[in-house]
Amino acid sequence: MQSLTTTAHYQQLLGLPSTWMVENVDLSMTAMQVVIRLVYTGK
Numbered sequence: 001m002q003s004l005t006t007t008a009h010y011q012q013l014l015g016l017p018s019t020w021m022v023e024n025v026d027l028s029m030t031a032m033q034v035v036i037r038l039v040y041t042g043k
Contacts, residue, residue: 019040020040
C-alpha cells in the first residue's frame with residue numbers, strides 16, 4: 001500500500017485537475033472543521 005501525504009490525499013480525494021494543487025490542509029478538532037487551501041497553477 002502506498003503512503004500519501006495529507007496534501008496528496010486531499011488532492012486525490014477532491015479529484016482536482018492538474019491545474020489545481022492542494023497547498024495546505026488544516027484540521028481543527030475544536031472547531032470541527034477542515035480548511036483546504038488550493039492554488040491555481042494553470043494559465
